Amino acid sequence: MKLERFYGxxxxxxxxxxxxxxxxxxxxxGGYNPVDGxxxxxxxxxxxxxxxxxxxxxxxxxxxxxLAVAFAFRTGLFNIGVEGQVLVGWMVAVWIGxxxxxxxxxxxxxxxxxxxxxxxxWASIPGILKAKFHVHEVITSIMMNYIALYxxxxxxxxxxxxxxERTESVxxxxxxxxxxxxxxxxxxxxxxxxxxxxxxxxxxxxxxxxTTLGYELRAVGxxxxxxxxxxxxxxxxxxxxxxxxxxxxxxxxxxxxxGTFQNMTLNASFTxxxxxxxxxxxxxxxxxxxxxxxxxxxxxxxxxxxxxxxIGIPPELIKIIIAFIIIFVASGxxxxxxIEKFTVKKPEDKKVKGADK
Amino acid sequence: MKKKSLLALAATGLAMSxxxxxxxxxxxxxxxxxxDEKAGFKVGMVTDTGGVDDKSFNQSAWEGIQKFxxxxxxxxxxxxxxxxxxxxxxYQPNLQQLARAKYDLILGIGFLMAEDIGxxxxxxxxxxxxxxxxxxxxxxxxxIVFKENEGSFLVGxxxxxxxxxxxxxxxxxxxxxxxxxxxxxxxxxxxxxxPKADIEVQYAEDFNAAxxxxxxxxxxxxxxxxVIYHAAGGTGQGVFTEAKNRKKNGEDxxxxxxxxxxxxxxxxxxxxxxxxxxxxxxxVEQVAKxxxxxxxxxxxxxxxxxxxxxVDIAPSQDNVAKDVLTKVEDFKKQIIAGxxxxxxxxxxxxxxxxxxx
Numbered sequence: 096m097k098l099e100r101f102y103g104x105x106x107x108x109x110x111x112x113x114x115x116x117x118x119x120x121x122x123x124x125g126g127y128n129p130v131d132g133x134x135x136x137x138x139x140x141x142x143x144x145x146x147x148x149x150x151x152x153x154x155x156x157x158x159x160x161x162l163a164v165a166f167a168f169r170t171g172l173f174n175i176g177v178e179g180q181v182l183v184g185w186m187v188a189v190w191i192g193x194x195x196x197x198x199x200x201x202x203x204x205x206x207x208x209x210x211x212x213x214x215x216x217w218a219s220i221p222g223i224l225k226a227k228f229h230v231h232e233v234i235t236s237i238m239m240n241y242i243a244l245y246x247x248x249x250x251x252x253x254x255x256x257x258x259x260e261r262t263e264s265v266x267x268x269x270x271x272x273x274x275x276x277x278x279x280x281x282x283x284x285x286x287x288x289x290x291x292x293x294x295x296x297x298x299x300x301x302x303x304x305x306t307t308l309g310y311e312l313r314a315v316g317x318x319x320x321x322x323x324x325x326x327x328x329x330x331x332x333x334x335x336x337x338x339x340x341x342x343x344x345x346x347x348x349x350x351x352x353x354g355t356f357q358n359m360t361l362n363a364s365f366t367x368x369x370x371x372x373x374x375x376x377x378x379x380x381x382x383x384x385x386x387x388x389x390x391x392x393x394x395x396x397x398x399x400x401x402x403x404x405x406i407g408i409p410p411e412l413i414k415i416i417i418a419f420i421i422i423f424v425a426s427g428x429x430x431x432x433x434i435e436k437f438t439v440k441k442p443e444d445k446k447v448k449g450a451d452k
Numbered sequence: 453m454k455k456k457s458l459l460a461l462a463a464t465g466l467a468m469s470x471x472x473x474x475x476x477x478x479x480x481x482x483x484x485x486x487x488d489e490k491a492g493f494k495v496g497m498v499t500d501t502g503g504v505d506d507k508s509f510n511q512s513a514w515e516g517i518q519k520f521x522x523x524x525x526x527x528x529x530x531x532x533x534x535x536x537x538x539x540x541x542x543y544q545p546n547l548q549q550l551a552r553a554k555y556d557l558i559l560g561i562g563f564l565m566a567e568d569i570g571x572x573x574x575x576x577x578x579x580x581x582x583x584x585x586x587x588x589x590x591x592x593x594x595x596i597v598f599k600e601n602e603g604s605f606l607v608g609x610x611x612x613x614x615x616x617x618x619x620x621x622x623x624x625x626x627x628x629x630x631x632x633x634x635x636x637x638x639x640x641x642x643x644x645x646x647p648k649a650d651i652e653v654q655y656a657e658d659f660n661a662a663x664x665x666x667x668x669x670x671x672x673x674x675x676x677x678x679v680i681y682h683a684a685g686g687t688g689q690g691v692f693t694e695a696k697n698r699k700k701n702g703e704d705x706x707x708x709x710x711x712x713x714x715x716x717x718x719x720x721x722x723x724x725x726x727x728x729x730x731x732x733x734x735x736v737e738q739v740a741k742x743x744x745x746x747x748x749x750x751x752x753x754x755x756x757x758x759x760x761x762x763v764d765i766a767p768s769q770d771n772v773a774k775d776v777l778t779k780v781e782d783f784k785k786q787i788i789a790g791x792x793x794x795x796x797x798x799x800x801x802x803x804x805x806x807x808x809x
Contacts, residue, residue, distance in 0.1 A: 149545050282575050401545050407529035410536040
């Protein structure tokens, strides 16, 4: 047991160090000083209140997107359409934020609910197609991304209205912005959404592990046939899983629309939030705490990576370095196997492993 | 077990990075990002999501900064540099970075950055900022804009003298003050040399709809228009497509390009008559020079016209007749001398038209 705990700490440290070593080699090959490079990276994440604020700001939508992917995954479904659901959620949140004039206590929740429902509606299409006609959800959800991208752009242009390629700002009563958090972090764009994101991780855990619905959803994920044999409505659960996943995704859009930007811009291409969400979910092992931590890691590397440009490292190289670090973090299990190969195996070690699952 | 170790790993990763940051970051990071303070003038630009090699605004601005840097013996990386934005949400952190590193002039490229530059300028009142292509009214921001109407006048002269049917066309992106400058200048140029010419004007209400551009162009060419000037970004690509199709069928039609030398867009059918270019590089270089000499145009709108080389007719003029080019030179001199005041709005154009009679 002691050895286990030791491994639990050692392996992540080792994977990060290995990732950084490869990153350092990349920097050396590019003619840059790796010490300066990593110095900038960490400074860019933790160096100032501003950068901490921006890291947390960037984490909020990633947490939601990660939860969305992870939720569907627990039911054995790949929701690759998070990106599209983010876009429709973002749009509806901004639309409600602009159109209505209500007190904050009603306006903000309304905008959030609207974003969640929009995401749910968008996600229900691949869900229903899968349940009714066995159309593979990967194909449909990817295609729904493209539809979302261009449909939202068109609605922004012709219904909501844009000036200089963006909508007007949402009313203050619908905004997630927090002057307190902004001041605390030296005027980063950190907003209250981060609290909602953490709350959402709790809700995620509660639905899946504390309710009958969650039990059924997970049962379908473990073994569809067995779940059906046990009398669970597999098709109903598939649609439900997509719908709830879509709510999380839609809220990720609300984080951007009501928090970071306070408006929506015409998107020439995807935002990337939904796709990063896939990596965040898998890195976090589809577990709510894991997703939150993985989102923080992603956000930190993205924001920290920006400051690596400060010493002249080109953005393309920075992306490569970050990718290596993430690959190594994700391959922690492989590193564990390697360590075990080189150490004497103890029989009780195996037992603990089995019991844990 | 796999699940748990991954999770722990992410957690430790974050914890560890903070430790590393604590030991490595604080003491010298600020200095290294700031460079040596006594090295003198520092100018930095933040690209929009197009990146520094977008063959358009960003690239042109960077070329201007590079030229300024070389002329003033600055070193790339410490004296002048660019930060690239991968996402819209990167604009603010990137602008902040340069502001914290005490850059003497911080340039934002493209109007999409207007809001971000306004916010950062409010927080860093001691830094000088400049925005290309849009006006931001802050005491420490210079707005760099162009007199597109003057450049458009010259290509209007070309169109008015080249047309055989006495019918020319103008295709605008979105009906706005900015594009009206192109339209008014162009119409004035045509009327100055060919008072009996008909000018068809149509707006696509979209900068990225090539198919609309093509439909509009098809309608215009169908009505015997033989020269079309487009100020419509991506929508203009459709104008080129339509012109090329018609040229293949033996029709004698032309397109006048915009923003940069669009001779290649007209190939291989060779339909680009000439182009109206906006010299972002010249403008950026000029503002950097002024700032270095202590003449930062604080809170001002700096307009670049023919006189300052901010707009001009493109160097590709092989398709334009010699005597037409002489006329163009003649008008250019008159505009620079102030003898002709080129209209920039509908009202100014009406006045101008009346003055011709």
